[in-house]
Amino acid sequence: VPEELVDQSRRSWPQRILIGFNLMFVVGLVVASSRLDSFEQAVESIVRIEVPAGVLADLPGSSEAASAAADLDGGDRSDDPETAEVDRFEPHPAGPPRNVLLIGIDSAVGLDPDDPAAQRDRSAAIGLADTIMLVRLDPALARASIMSLPRDLYVTIYRAGLPVRREKLASSVLVGGMELGAPTLVETVTNNFDVPIHNFVVVDFHGFEQLVDELGGVPLWFPYPVRDVGSGLMVAEAGCAMFDGRDSLAFVRSRKMEAFVGGLWHRVGVWNDLERNQRQQDFLIAALQRTIARGARSMIIRDDLIRAATETVVLDDRLTLGTLLHLGRAFSGFEPEHLQRHVLPVTDATVGKSAVLRLDDGARDVFDVFRGVTLRPEKVPVKVVDARGPVDEDVPAPHQLERKGFPVEASEGPPTKRTTIRATIEDYDAAVLLGQYVEPMPHFEFTDSEAVPLRLTLGTDFDLFLLVPRDLEAVDTMARAALPIPDGFEAASPPAPGATARAEDRLPNPVPVRAGEVSPMQLVREIDGRPPDGQRCG
Template identity: 30%
Template structure:
């Protein structure tokens, strides 16, 4: 089915580099043969991992939404022996230090990220038992990690990207450090992190890696002496959710820095790519199914994409102890709205404005019902009149499919109304006197 979303306007040449926890996904928009040569020569250097059979084949075309599983490997292979990252570390470890699901939707001009806590307790695919998600790769390789995440969260995974600590360090070095807003002093001796002053700090490679990895940070009490260990107290509650938030913030900051440093220029792109790919050991790996053409097309779709448009999601979890291990359990009902957005082939996640057109009714419960069904409510307000008898779904030509999808969830069948323009939302739901609710299971047809 043709998606109704607007096509991204193609303006000037640019290179979309999705850098997430230092993970580099080349998505190159090429304006000429020279640019194509840069992209092709660099991408061909990237090692591939054979996981094709574990990836989803649901995607119908390169313009449709796809999910990337981006994985940071807890390995210090290739890192300077003097780096603090080697403290109490086996260079051959196969634990995943960061797992991030990224949805790229060219037709909707949207990029979203979902951090998956490393301590999330999941059934290991094909094994018959459960473990923390960060152990899945070590148990059965990249394929097992892909299948475990996909099966447990119910989301398709179309591509896989993996990077180790050396790759992360090289990216930060290539953009001359990453400026980060530090709200308050932060310290974690176990990873070599120490920033005593709040404010904007440009993190060098070692500091950047320590910043995104810290799990037990301390902060200096007001008026405290930095040299006195007793003046440093725990910062936050020391859980994976806080660390995930820092990682997401760092991802966006890295992207902004890359653009500021001229990543849209082919010569700059070559330099950054060389930083990442050169060396005795590979620091980044791609799946064996993604092609050069797909990468180039992806970048071409996102010529006008702005870094601050990246959407951030998190999984609702609860602390638990299983077999003596401190783990996190997914709160499944609360997680569904976020997960629906990452389920390719679904129009759930559509941005809806809810308008009250019935003076004797209320839209207070409508928002919750829509979000439970997977839609995103961006605003709740009054309609332009209060005598609406039949509930309506308003839409523009570009969002006809989204309107049809919403109508399939609303009880009873609403009226579809084509309008010239809707600002700030994909569709509008005008709640009338006949409104009876929102169903989590759509009808076969909206009519």
């Protein structure tokens, strides 16, 4: 149930271990070169799972997409001295976006016998995927998105490329066994939801508790005393409480939380896993903030934090030291509250005597975020500047683009040779979508200015708007290469760092947020561990 576990492990982990998810700890390690040797030794000691070929997806732009982008970029235009320089395709040094599956296993190995999480009706070594989170990291844009996958989703489990049986998603790890549990879960997610997984991180109950303890605890705020007899959660007094590893595990595992109000225990929420998923994400953000407060961005990183992370997580065999360093540098300025949170719409169902969940309407739009598809043409207004000079065509080019669904504002400009898409970094996704329809592949330009509309300038090289949009990966690879490169990344080694850090507006918590004092009726909705406005915790 530690869905949050994974998240927290993952983020606290990278922050001190550059695991690839923690966006902050990396900074200190990159800067503190004197510590790099010990860091390398720590990373090399991490347990890794050898993943069968074909299970993990290749990174976008790693080979085929980059070649396709280079081939599509201008053809014979390189002979033109005016455009030869821009035609030299160079991938962005920050690297492509990647999806990481964070897996929390409910194994009780290593827990004290009196730990509530150790009380179970099966062997301590047998574990299910208690928490499953999908994280998308885009280093060139300094974006991070997260979504919880409910463990009770009813899916077809895949192993070794073949469908095995229909079961709850959490059972994938059990079906895969000790060696292939995580790879089996990756295959199942990929085949059921058409989302590529590039890396994974695994943590169990004991590892989660250790990480929190090494942080010195995580502060959480409670407007009332709360309890959950099943998970062992008990907060005797309202206000700010510093949770150690065991308390934190009880909080993120809580399914039946109650609050003591007016002399009685009141049920909090509706007691389902979806609420718990959101609570786990709340905890992740609190843990990240605690990590930063403890100096994760500092040049001096405690050895015990590094050691704790390396001893409590398991990685796939593709996450190299270089990859972790690059990701850490790219997200060095990332703030936890900028994490974009997405909720997967599901509906209750029954299979035999078992209560399960199935995908509901709107699931495609949420998964699209992790496929790199975030917009539709009708949501992307375009200013088209026709700079081709006199042309003879039955349907004006701007009208052709309108037929693709784009809202268009047309104008004319002085003749130019190169077809160009100009946009703000904020409108990067819109620029890529537009580029999928333009033939030949347009030149991309991005600016930090906030007042620049998405603009397509049609040059004399413009041919047509494609009936079927070209491959997203090829266009994204080309557009990404045009993003600004921060100082210090020009000389970076090929695979992945750097980023144009952007301040994303915090997305609203999908669960209603409490503000100030709440009544027992409002309390029934949620307790998220965050203090009310004007209060500090920790």
